[in-house]
Amino acid sequence: MNMATKVETAVEESIDDVPLYEARRKIYPIAVHGTFRRIKWTLLIVTLGIYYLLPFVRWDRGPNAPSQAVLVDLANGRFYFFFIEIWPQEIYYVTGLLILAALVLFLMNAVAGRVWCGYLCPQTVWTDLFQAIERMVEGDPRQRREKLKNASRGQRAFEAAAKHFLWLMVAWWTGGAWVLYFADAPTLVWQLFTGTAPLVAYAWIGILTFTTYVLAGHMREQVCTYMCPWPRIQAALTDEYAFNVTYRYDRGEPRGSLKKTEALKREGLPAGDCVDCRQCVAACPTGVDIRLGAQLACVQCGLCIDACDTVMAKVGRPAGLIAYDTEMNVERRQQGLPPVTKVLRARTVLYAGLILLVGGIMVASLATRGSEGVAVIHDRNPLFVQLSDGAIRNAYTLRIVNKQPQPRRFAIAVDGVPEARLEIAGGISQAENGQPVVEVGPDQTYELRVLVSTHAKLPAEASLPVTFRITDVAGGETSSAPDHFKGP
Amino acid sequence: MADTNAHGAHKHDVDAVSGVATTGHEWDGIRELNNPLPRWWLWTFYACIVWAVIYWIVYPAWPLVTGYTSGVLGWKSREAIQVQLADLRTQRAAFADKLQAASLEEIEASPELLAFARAQGRAAFGDNCAPCHGAGAAGSRGYPNLNDDDWLWGGSLEQVQQTILHGIRSTDADAHVGDMPAFGRDAMLQRPEIVAAADYVRSLSGLPVPQGVTPDLAKGKDVFEANCAACHGPDGKGNPELGAPNLTDGIWLYGSSRDNVIASVTNGRAGIMPAWAGRLDPTTIKALTVYVHALGGGR
Ligand code: SF4
Numbered sequence: 032m033n034m035a036t037k038v039e040t041a042v043e044e045s046i047d048d049v050p051l052y053e054a055r056r057k058i059y060p061i062a063v064h065g066t067f068r069r070i071k072w073t074l075l076i077v078t079l080g081i082y083y084l085l086p087f088v089r090w091d092r093g094p095n096a097p098s099q100a101v102l103v104d105l106a107n108g109r110f111y112f113f114f115i116e117i118w119p120q121e122i123y124y125v126t127g128l129l130i131l132a133a134l135v136l137f138l139m140n141a142v143a144g145r146v147w148c149g150y151l152c153p154q155t156v157w158t159d160l161f162q163a164i165e166r167m168v169e170g171d172p173r174q175r176r177e178k179l180k181n182a183s184r185g186q187r188a189f190e191a192a193a194k195h196f197l198w199l200m201v202a203w204w205t206g207g208a209w210v211l212y213f214a215d216a217p218t219l220v221w222q223l224f225t226g227t228a229p230l231v232a233y234a235w236i237g238i239l240t241f242t243t244y245v246l247a248g249h250m251r252e253q254v255c256t257y258m259c260p261w262p263r264i265q266a267a268l269t270d271e272y273a274f275n276v277t278y279r280y281d282r283g284e285p286r287g288s289l290k291k292t293e294a295l296k297r298e299g300l301p302a303g304d305c306v307d308c309r310q311c312v313a314a315c316p317t318g319v320d321i322r323l324g325a326q327l328a329c330v331q332c333g334l335c336i337d338a339c340d341t342v343m344a345k346v347g348r349p350a351g352l353i354a355y356d357t358e359m360n361v362e363r364r365q366q367g368l369p370p371v372t373k374v375l376r377a378r379t380v381l382y383a384g385l386i387l388l389v390g391g392i393m394v395a396s397l398a399t400r401g402s403e404g405v406a407v408i409h410d411r412n413p414l415f416v417q418l419s420d421g422a423i424r425n426a427y428t429l430r431i432v433n434k435q436p437q438p439r440r441f442a443i444a445v446d447g448v449p450e451a452r453l454e455i456a457g458g459i460s461q462a463e464n465g466q467p468v469v470e471v472g473p474d475q476t477y478e479l480r481v482l483v484s485t486h487a488k489l490p491a492e493a494s495l496p497v498t499f500r501i502t503d504v505a506g507g508e509t510s511s512a513p514d515h516f517k518g519p
Numbered sequence: 520m521a522d523t524n525a526h527g528a529h530k531h532d533v534d535a536v537s538g539v540a541t542t543g544h545e546w547d548g549i550r551e552l553n554n555p556l557p558r559w560w561l562w563t564f565y566a567c568i569v570w571a572v573i574y575w576i577v578y579p580a581w582p583l584v585t586g587y588t589s590g591v592l593g594w595k596s597r598e599a600i601q602v603q604l605a606d607l608r609t610q611r612a613a614f615a616d617k618l619q620a621a622s623l624e625e626i627e628a629s630p631e632l633l634a635f636a637r638a639q640g641r642a643a644f645g646d647n648c649a650p651c652h653g654a655g656a657a658g659s660r661g662y663p664n665l666n667d668d669d670w671l672w673g674g675s676l677e678q679v680q681q682t683i684l685h686g687i688r689s690t691d692a693d694a695h696v697g698d699m700p701a702f703g704r705d706a707m708l709q710r711p712e713i714v715a716a717a718d719y720v721r722s723l724s725g726l727p728v729p730q731g732v733t734p735d736l737a738k739g740k741d742v743f744e745a746n747c748a749a750c751h752g753p754d755g756k757g758n759p760e761l762g763a764p765n766l767t768d769g770i771w772l773y774g775s776s777r778d779n780v781i782a783s784v785t786n787g788r789a790g791i792m793p794a795w796a797g798r799l800d801p802t803t804i805k806a807l808t809v810y811v812h813a814l815g816g817g818r
């Protein structure tokens with residue numbers, strides 16, 4: 032009577048039958064045409080285009096900084112992203128970015144299922160590209176089966192070689208683009224072709240060529256089904272209002288061939304819209320039968336929707352037997368209720384709120400961070416020395432950071448020590464207005480030893496809080512760092 | 520044929536529960552299943568054996584009575600470290616050459632060279648000087664604190680370098696020499712004279728007089744002027760030429776208590792610092808000089 036229970040039993044039985052170790056079935060999906068395929072092609076071109084070409088985008092930062100828009104400069108410890116420059120001590124921005132990425136993933140999932148898996152994940156995108164190449168060279172699954180019977184050994188070997196060659200070329204290009212993010216791209220390309228690039232560049236290209244070739248060419252859906260943690264997490268994040276690729280069994284069952292179902296319908300007997308042509312299964316890149324319900328291996332790429340819609344158009348039935356739908360709506364339709372859409376739910380609001388909060392904090396701190404900084408370390412041994420005239424002196428190491436692309440001069444001062452005398456070890460400072468001044472080069476960190484002494488009588492067991500302050504002589508920007516002054 | 524299974528064992532050897540062949544071994548009715556090793560594991564194991572055999576052919580491997588098998592590559596860890604050290608020298612050459620060419624003053628005035636010299640000097644200090652002067656150069660009784668502004672043999676860059684090169688009362692011909700005589704032990708002064716001199720010296724820097732002591736400052740002054748002023752100066756301000764410390768300041772290498780000062784006058788003091796010329800190369804000594812000088816700003 033109830034279609035849902037029937038389907039559920041079928042799923043349970045099939046789970047019982049699954050052995051603990053499942054031998055790999057090779058999957059050769061058929062080509063499909065339709066809305067989701069077009070969206071996937073577009074996203075593939077956009078994402079791969081960004082990945083392959085972004086290193087060549089230039090961004091002028093003046094004469095003392097690299098002019099590559101996106102660059103991870105490991106040697107100098109800098110990360111450049113257009114107008115943003117991140118220093119190693121600001122790694123928390125990367126943490127923030129990761130938190131943001133996770134939250135966006137949660138939100139996408141709460142709204143429309145595994146959008147990431149189906150359309151954007153590199154594993155999916157590259158697998159899709161590799162499968163397209165495979166179909167281009169060896170033909171679709173039907174042609175393949177025919178060739179297996181009829182074509183000559185030589186032709187099959189040639190086609191296999193061509194396929195693997197093309198795969199390796201894509202894989203090699205993928206690895207090649209990766210290393211371009213770590214050095215000036217045009218220079219590195221030239222070096223790579225003239226054989227003068229650093230060894231580590233070749234090594235990384237080799238490693239990534241290998242991983243791309245293996246992951247996208249050979250392992251494919253196995254990565255999603257067995258290796259990736261996301262499907263497991265995703266299952267815990269979805270709910271009855273989330274849009275997922277859904278087979279509307281309320282409309283499709285009982286399934287049967289076109290002839291049979293038409294005959295049943297004429298007699299007024301129950302007959303579903305599914306003609307059991309198995310095109311949805313043939314189109315699926317992970318080999319899933321979506322008609323069994325939502326399942327772990329389904330990456331929700333929507334290709335079965337296109338496949339089924341094509342069939343439905345041919346047999347003159349309405350499209351959307353497989354569609355983005357919510358669990359709630361399937362149930363409501365069965366009860367004869369109109370479908371509801373509820374995007375504003377506790378979890379979506381919460382995720383969106385958190386995204387705004389984390390993003391806001393990051394933008395605010397990026398916008399207000401200074402372009403200079405100072406850090407101070409007190410000498411540990413000795414903590415203080417007594418001078419010949421009885422004064423007490425503490426030594427500190429000051430690290431001054433200049434994040435601007437031009438040299439700057441900073442005046443150094445200390446607050447909190449009565450009658451303080453401040454000296455810089457070595458002959459590297461000039462005195463201006465009674466304050467020592469040092470020059471810090473463009474985009475550099477500068478370390479100096481600072482001696483602070485006082486004749487003042489210090490309280491017993493003194494540990495006075497002090498503040499070191501640097502001030503840009505020209506611009507007046509200041510930055511400060513706290514420490515202590517110790518006495519006997 | 521029908522009663523053999525995939526493992527080639529006879530049917531009666533197959534365990535009924537698991538369906539796996541047994542090895543035929545039995546202990547009190549417990550039989551051992553014959554689950555072969557996974558293929559990949561076995562091949563990894565064989566590869567390790569092959570690797571080991573190749574390793575002992577090409578690398579030093581087996582100990583012998585008086586030596587060891589040296590391997591066909593002739594690799595030696597000592598040579599490897601020498602190559603690495605040579606590499607390090609080449610890497611540092613750019614800076615090391617500049618350091619060698621620059622004068623001490625030039626080094627201190629250039630931020631780049633100062634940073635390099637201080638880094639190299641800190642390492643050399645830790646290796647060579649820290650046993651006496653301490654890791655942070657804070658010194659201890661008899662070993663001067665190099666962070667303060669009191670320099671027995673002078674605190675200019677040249678004077679510090681001179682001290683490091685030739686040492687103090689060392690075996691080096693150019694070493695600093697200068698003796699604080701043992702006035703008491705060698706019977707040059709009587710005990711009351713020594714006590715009076717000590718009290719006088721302590722009064723120069725205003726050190727507190729211990730309870731129950733009435734110093735005879737006039738007598739002490741006489742003794743001081745007759746015996747001590749030659750080196751320490753008539754006003755007791757010391758003389759870095761002779762390593763004679765300033766007795767009017769707040770820094771006392773051997774302690775400032777009355778007993779300490781009496782002991783110093785009675786037995787004399789002659790701390791020794793080794794000469795480093797010949798033991799450390801000139802560039803390292805330069806770096807060390809700059810490092811020590813920049814510790815307390817020198818004088
Ligand atoms: S079942 Fe459909 S949506 Fe899921 S992976 Fe297969 S084709 Fe994509």
Ligand code: SF4
Pocket residue numbers: 278283304305306307308309310311312322338339340342352353
């Ligand atoms: S493609 Fe559509 S009609 Fe064909 S088997 Fe799948 S669900 Fe049924």
